[in-house]
Amino acid sequence: MSSSASQEATPSILSQASSHAGDQLHRESIRHLIAKSDAFVVSHVTPHAMGRIDKERGEDGQGFRVFLYRSENEILFITIPTxxxxxxxxxxxxxxxxxxxxxxxxxxxxxxxATTYEKRDSVTNIIYTQGxxxxxxxxxxxxxxxxxxxxxxxxxxxxxxxxxxxxxxxxxxxxxxxxxxxxxxxxxxxxxxxxxxxxxxxxxxxxxxxxxxxxxxxxxxxxxxxxxxxxxxxxxxxxxxxxxxxxxxxxxxxxxxxxxxxxxxxxxxxxxxxxxxxxxxxxxxxxxxx
Structure with missing residues (x-):
């Protein structure tokens, strides 16, 4: 497998009230979306990427809530608490x-x-699903x-x-x-x-x-x-x-x-x-x- 193929895809915004396909999930995107929508969808979120998001969102105070995540389709639904x-x-x-x-x-x-409920792998602690x-x-x-x-x-x-x-x-x-x-x-x-x-x-x-x-x-x-x-x-x-x-x-x-x-x-x-x-x-x- 090539090194490029083994790399995780960058999480990108698929859809929300107005489409911003291809935008990275970063602070500028969040600030922009808060003014326009209370929900959007992020693609290519692997379980490892979800683990990082789960850890970092609490540290940097990004204003979103995990509406739903499922590892089988690597889709993360996010709610903006407007x-x-x-x-x-x-x-x-x-x-x-x-x-x-x-x-x-x-x-x-x-x-x-907004208590978090989730299922994780008992050995690896990888998030299977969260909401x-x-x-x-x-x-x-x-x-x-x-x-x-x-x-x-x-x-x-x-x-x-x-x-x-x-x-x-x-x-x-x-x-x-x-x-x-x-x-x-x-x-x-x-x-x-x-x-x-x-x-x-x-x-x-x-x-x-x-x-x-x-x-x-x-x-x-x-x-x-x-x-x-x-x-x-x-x-x-x-x-x-x-x-x-x-x-x-x-x-x-x-x-x-x-x-x-x-x-x-x-x-x-x-x-x-x-x-x-x-x-x-x-x-x-x-x-x-x-």
Whole structure:
């Protein structure tokens, strides 16, 4: 093998809101992109290159978040935590927390923020895959370990595509082996002045009648869980909330999924109804001055 062939390709920006193919991943690129996009994609990122990026980004303070990295295709998806991006998910996260705290669950709600979750080779320490959410929580009493997977993850996107957000939802369920229970994808679209919230869960694709008939030997395969968008709520700035599910505008986060136990006393599901979602959307638009 020639020396040139054995050298790693230089990480280069593939795409974001406006294409800069061929630019090296360096500070000038980051500064330029922060003003124009909240996400972009970098190619030719080998596991060794990813290790260097992971180490150096903490040292020189580069303002980006690892949205998703997979070593098999050497593609790194990066999120820029712009003001617009952060407001989008932090307001929703705070609303969910406030509802939980109102039921006396504040001490049980452990925020995970942009904690890094990854899989590495046990011998070489090479990164196989890595990702960071925007907001999320884990139940402190049921999962006390600091590195435990969250049960709720919120992922936001402005210039980021819905397809990449959905890809990340699938990644959360696969990487956590379904220890992540709910993923909320929040997409702001300034063109049609809307906020779209998708609720994803890993669910069995077998109806109950079929599940009852399957043999014990086939149980594991037949009841495999598949990431599924179980609800979509669209909030239009001018027209209000338009749900596309039969729950009449209610975005329900099931208590058992969040806290991994049965509710007691006045504890119940976290429900964001029309009023709560309108407050959230109004806060987002007002903060963004749009």
């Amino acid at each position: 003001h617009t991006h952060e407001v989008n998910h932090l307001r929703l996260d705070r609303l969910c927390y406030d509802i939980a705290a109102g039921m006396g669950l504040g001490s049980e709600w452990a925020p995970v923020g 960071e959410g925007d907001s999320g929580m884990r139940p402190l009493y049921q999962r006390p370990a600091p590195g435990g997977f969250p049960t709720l993850v919120i992922e936001a996107g402005v210039t980021q595509s819905r397809s990449s957000l959905r890809m990340k939802a699938n990644w959360w369920f696969a990487t956590s082996e379904n220890h992540v229970k709910i993923v909320l994808l929040v997409k702001v679209d300034f063109r049609d002045k809307s906020i779209v919230i998708e609720k994803w869960k890993a669910e069995s694709q077998n109806p109950p009648s079929v599940a009852r008939r399957i043999t014990r030997a086939a149980t594991r395969a037949a009841q495999a869980l598949t990431p599924t968008a179980v609800q979509t709520v669209t909030i239009k700035r001018a027209a209000g909330i338009g749900p596309t599910s039969p729950r009449k505008g209610l975005l329900r986060l099931e208590f058992e999924n969040l806290f991994l136990r049965q509710p007691t006393g006045n504890e119940s599901d976290i429900i964001l109804g029309t009023t709560e979602l309108q407050v959230y959307a109004s806060d987002v638009w007002r903060t963004l001055n749009t």
